[in-house]
Amino acid sequence: xxxxxxxxxxxxxxxxxxxxxxxxxxxxxxxxxxxxxxxxxxxxxxxxxxxxxxxxxxxxxxxxxxxxxxxxxxxxxxxxxxxxxxxxxxxxxxxxxxxxxxxxxxxxxxxxxxxxxxxxxxxxxxxxxxxxxxxxxxxxxxxxxxxxxxxxxxxxxx
Amino acid sequence: xxxxxxxxxxxxxxxxxxxxxxxxxxxxxxxxxxxxxxxxxxxxxxxxxxxxxxxxxxxxxxxxxxxxxxxxxxxxxxxxxxxxxxxxxxxxxxxxxxxxxxxxxxxxxxxxxxxxxxxxxxxxxxxxxxxxxxx
Numbered sequence: 001x002x003x004x005x006x007x008x009x010x011x012x013x014x015x016x017x018x019x020x021x022x023x024x025x026x027x028x029x030x031x032x033x034x035x036x037x038x039x040x041x042x043x044x045x046x047x048x049x050x051x052x053x054x055x056x057x058x059x060x061x062x063x064x065x066x067x068x069x070x071x072x073x074x075x076x077x078x079x080x081x082x083x084x085x086x087x088x089x090x091x092x093x094x095x096x097x098x099x100x101x102x103x104x105x106x107x108x109x110x111x112x113x114x115x116x117x118x119x120x121x122x123x124x125x126x127x128x129x130x131x132x133x134x135x136x137x138x139x140x141x142x143x144x145x146x147x148x149x150x151x152x153x154x155x156x157x158x
Numbered sequence: 159x160x161x162x163x164x165x166x167x168x169x170x171x172x173x174x175x176x177x178x179x180x181x182x183x184x185x186x187x188x189x190x191x192x193x194x195x196x197x198x199x200x201x202x203x204x205x206x207x208x209x210x211x212x213x214x215x216x217x218x219x220x221x222x223x224x225x226x227x228x229x230x231x232x233x234x235x236x237x238x239x240x241x242x243x244x245x246x247x248x249x250x251x252x253x254x255x256x257x258x259x260x261x262x263x264x265x266x267x268x269x270x271x272x273x274x275x276x277x278x279x280x281x282x283x284x285x286x287x288x289x290x291x292x293x
Binding site (some may be wrong): 006007008009010011012013014015016018019020021022023024026027028029030033037038040041043044045048049052060061064065066068069070071072073074075076077078079080081082083084085088090091093094095096097098099102103104105106108109110111112113114115116117119120121123124125127128129130132133136137138139140141142143144145146147148150151152153157158 | 213
């Protein structure tokens with residue numbers, strides 16, 4: 001099998017995904033809300049709630065962009081990463097360390113992200129679009145990362 | 159229909175690039191604080207700067223500098239803090255977890271299960287409770 005080994009730098013990834021995120025909102029109707037181009041949490045929420053609404057007849061909240069058909073960023077990212085990992089020979093099953101703990105972390109991150117109105121990507125996107133509230137959320141996120149990092153280091157060196 | 163197709167294609171591209179670059183929007187700050195490694199932080203800064211320049215060019219900017227009520231402000235900062243804190247403990251931002259799950263990391267698959275359950279839980283129980291706090 002020929003391996004297509006393609007390396008992408010973090011800067012390239014940042015620039016391309018930022019352009020796509022801005023273009024999604026202005027050209028491809030991924031709005032309102034504003035600055036909604038890429039958000040792993042809100043788009044995941046839209047997909048989950050849209051599906052539940054569709055099949056259980058509930059009325060859970062979805063963003064205006066997902067009223068008719070849900071946004072599919074999460075599915076796209078999973079498939080894109082799967083294509084990348086298989087074509088570069090990096091796909092490998094790894095067993096989980098603490099399944100219950102990671103399940104809880106996922107739940108907590110989703111809830112925190114929906115309270116703040118965006119995952120790490122959308123908080124940065126909102127800040128860049130000139131929204132003060134987004135910037136404050138991003139600042140809170142940076143403090144959270146710093147505290148958790150110091151806590152992990154303290155626990156490792158104790 | 160347009161948003162669904164557009165986000166599917168954008169997701170494909172972003173997922174592919176994120177896998178190749180190992181990009182993580184939480185890991186940038188973490189790696190810099192921990193081992194002074196700039197690699198992921200450069201990606202974070204590149205994303206922010208590009209979006210900041212592209213928004214006015216494509217007329218998508220918000221420019222809402224008016225401060226909302228204190229409760230909205232408080233929960234946004236607190237929510238942001240939670241995203242940062244728990245993502246760091248979980249070893250990566252939501253995008254990175256999607257990428258790891260697609261690479262076969264089973265703990266990230268469990269993470270995603272919790273992630274999507276969390277969305278339904280939030281709108282069934284947490285959101286109505288928060289709505290009562292906002293004046």
